[in-house]
Amino acid sequence: MTRKKILVGYDRSPQARLAAGWALDEAARTGASVQFLYAYEWPAWAPAASMIPSPVILPEEQIRHGIDDALTKALASAAETHPEVTVTATTVDAGAALTLIDRSTGADLIVVGSHGYSAVSGLLGSVSVAVSAHARCPVVVVRGRPDAHGPVVAGIDESASSHAVLAFAFDHAAAHGQKLRVIRAWPPVVGMWDATPFSAGRVRAGARRSFDELVAGWREKYPQVHVVTHAVVEHPAAMLTDESRTAGLLVVGTHGRGSLRGLLLGSVSQHLLRHATCPVVVAHETAR
Template identity: 35%
Template sequence: MTTVPPREEPVVVGVDGSDSALDAVRWGATESVRRRLPLRLLHVCSVPSLGRDWLREAAAAAAATEPGLAVETSLQVGDPRRNLVAESAHASMLVLGWRGLGSGLQPLLGSVAQQLAAHARAPVVVARGRLSGEGPVVAGVAGLSEAALAFAFDEADLRGTAVVAVHVADDPGPTEERALALRLREWEGKFPGVDVEAVVLSGKPSAGLLEYGAAAQLIVVGTRGRGALAGLLLGSTSQALLRHSPCPVAVAHEPPAPDRPTPVCPEL
């Protein structure tokens, strides 16, 4: 069962010729098969000749990972951040590698992954650390945002695994435990086949999520707030995870209000 609004758009992977981007391609290819969606490989640059070679390499990596998967490649000239944010409006999710080439060539996906995670209009997955294997989906539970829980339960259902919902408070006690259990009850009803573990910790949220992420196959967090200012900056927890997570990290966004589309910030 899925309660995340169904999207028929492809899984989009940003490609920049780096080994990290190829990891993102492999992760995205498997996710495309899991969700029965096509895979779109996108390279945005100022040197098209290099981009064509990198896209061919990426398409070969996708085919080797998931034979028979429908793969589309796209070469665009422009600013990687602007183009990828625009592309995310027509994607089921945007998948990026954490480290770019670091050679002065554009685009360096690793250097802008945090900005894209904040501004993109679809869930963003940063492929890093351990890319496959068993383990639960760990969801960071903070504030009133339900986007992270929705994405985490959907992924756990698709993968046939459990959800570990982690809430970190300054001075946790029975009140926080009851509140988390009540909050999870609705999701347990929507996904009766997904086992759930509720965890309430004290300390820094990033430390708690990294601890439970050591045995996870995916960590899911949300952005802060709604409306026109939502996602302008990622919180310190999300930034720490994007830098240090032992497995891929997904950043899920609250859907914008119908009369208030998510903006593309001028600094992008």
């Protein structure tokens, strides 16, 4: 697998540094260049009334100096740990999410932290959610401590993005010599009057057959990848969260059945971006 450009959403948070490290490791293996992007949206106004709490706004010169210093340190660290990778840095005076989404058309991969600096500690960053939902290339949200020897885990459903999920998962597993686990989980059915295989906790034969046929096509393209498939009746978010504990990478799509196409991440994807314990890739059916 060869990537041309990896774009990293960078700020001075520990999560951004973890994202940078993941991106540099990936670039070293694939021959990609890395660009750190620091986007800062200047406040348009600040409350004047003393009774209204407002954040402290530093002088512009001090803010720019802090950003430049952070990027200089990031470049120096990258040169020391990954001297073989071409790394650049740039700043823009705009919102991070919109900038990354706009520049995703010229990138092969976007890497962001689970959240950056936020007024609410521990909250999943709005940048991660927005970029994962709308980028035109795969987006990696770096979370937790992945199992260095863990497999790539791909969660698919019946949406069009399943093809993008499998394309990324097989490609990554082949490039990194990792095993691949492909999971199709149907939520348990409750409250139905007539008993069905799903309500009884069993996968229908026809559903299992279409799942196996889909994966079989990708097996033929990547015969070197060791693949294990699981078709189960279990809530997808819960199962994939559990799988993330021993995975090296978790790959999912942008939306599932019932979501507003192109507008929102699916509920499973959003859950994993908050609770998975390994990096999560959100693949897009529109990815190049």
